[in-house]
Amino acid sequence: EVQLVESGGGLVQPGRSLRLSCEASGFIFDDYGMHWVRQTPEKGLEWVSGISSNSGNIVYADSVKGRFTISRDNAKNSLYLQMNSLRDEDTALYYCAKDAVLQQQLVPDAFDFWGQGTMVTVSS
Amino acid sequence: DIQLTQSPSFLSASVGDRVTITCRASQGISRYLAWYQQKPGKAPKLLIYVASTLQIGVPSRFSGSGSGTEFTLTINSLQPEDFAIYLCQQLKTYPLTFGGGTKVEIK
Numbered sequence: 001e002v003q004l005v006e007s008g009g010g011l012v013q014p015g016r017s018l019r020l021s022c023e024a025s026g027f028i029f030d031d032y033g034m035h036w037v038r039q040t041p042e043k044g045l046e047w048v049s050g051i052s053s054n055s056g057n058i059v060y061a062d063s064v065k066g067r068f069t070i071s072r073d074n075a076k077n078s079l080y081l082q083m084n085s086l087r088d089e090d091t092a093l094y095y096c097a098k099d100a101v102l103q104q105q106l107v108p109d110a111f112d113f114w115g116q117g118t119m120v121t122v123s124s
Numbered sequence: 125d126i127q128l129t130q131s132p133s134f135l136s137a138s139v140g141d142r143v144t145i146t147c148r149a150s151q152g153i154s155r156y157l158a159w160y161q162q163k164p165g166k167a168p169k170l171l172i173y174v175a176s177t178l179q180i181g182v183p184s185r186f187s188g189s190g191s192g193t194e195f196t197l198t199i200n201s202l203q204p205e206d207f208a209i210y211l212c213q214q215l216k217t218y219p220l221t222f223g224g225g226t227k228v229e230i231k
Contacts, residue, residue, distance in 0.1 A: 035220075045168070045211060046221040061219045095167055108215050110158035110173035117167060 002026035004096050004114045008120030012086055022079040022096030022115055028053070030074035033099035033106045036081050038092035039117070048094070049081065050106050057106040064090075086122045093117040126150050128223035136160050138229040143199045147212035147224045152192045156216035159188055159197045162209045162225075171210075172197065203226070 008020040022034070036048040049060045049070040058070055069082040079096050097111035127150040132152055137143050147157065155175035160168035170179045172188040175195055185200040207230050212223040 044224055045213075047220040047222070050218075050220075055204050059218045100170070100173060108220075109156070110179075110213070110215065111168075112170045112173075112179065114167035114169075 002098065002115055004115035006094065006096050006115040006118035009094060009120045010030045011121045011123065013039045014087060014122055016086055017082070017084045018086060019062060020081040020083065020094055020096075020118055020120070021079075024077045024079065024098070027098070027113075029072075029077040031102050031104065032089065033057075033101075033108060034072060034078075035099065035108070035111060036070060037095045037097055037111070037114075038090075038120075039095065040072050040092045043092075046092070050099075050108075051079070051102075052106040053104050056104070059106060062092050083120070086120075088122050091122045093119060125219055126217055126221050128212050128214055128221055130210075130212060130223035130226050131223060132226060134227045134229070136229050137202055138231045139204060140204055141202045141231075143202055143206075143228060145197045145210055145228075147190075147195045147197070147223050148195045149195075149214055150167035153214045155191045156214060157188075157190070157195050158213045158215060159186075160211045160213065161206075162211060170212060183217060199228075204230075 003025045005023045033052045035050040051070045067085045071080045095117045096115045098113040099108040100110040100112035129148045159172040162168045177189045209225045
């Protein structure tokens with residue numbers, strides 16, 4: 001059974017940092033690209049960042065480029081999101097999601113599994 | 125960025141009804157569109173990808189169609205467990221984007 005479990009969310013002041021983790025199980029982690037997606041009631045779902053299976057391809061939304069860094073440790077079946085210089089507008093529920101396509105590139109057809117999400121609140 | 129506009133944003137329907145939701149893209153995305161179902165407090169669940177391919181385990185009353193800029197999700201014979209929010213996602217171009225959602229409620 002595929003499982004994605006996020007952790008690391010919490011309350012943080014603007015300008016500070018936070019690191020999210022996503023532990024994967026139930027599939028061969030290093031065969032699939034992975035993504036972070038966030039959700040707020042106001043803006044809905046927003047794709048944040050993606051990383052290919054071998055970390056060779058990495059993409060970011062403009063809203064987080066230069067502040068967030070996605071990475072993965074295939075030996076630990078884990079995905080990470082380092083979030084620096086956090087802003088109020090980064091407040092959201094953050095999901096990690098698995099690419100549905102077994103590939104080394106980052107050209108997904110869909111996200112076939114999602115974690116339960118970890119909440120990030122940026123507030124002074 | 126490619127904008128996805130879903131319509132309607134809300135619909136009220138009865139068990140057994142046939143429901144159709146539309147997703148329009150601001151530019152052509154071929155068939156790189158996925159549909160998800162989301163229930164309160166839960167993550168999105170993949171229903172359909174590449175516009176019309178049913179994800180394994182999803183009931184056959186769900187179907188998708190379209191290409192280019194206009195896509196539809198149809199639910200035949202709506203069941204009680206289908207009352208949820210439905211979202212489309214384009215995967216043609218980064219940044220990947222989602223529609224605003226369609227909430228399907230019980231009439």
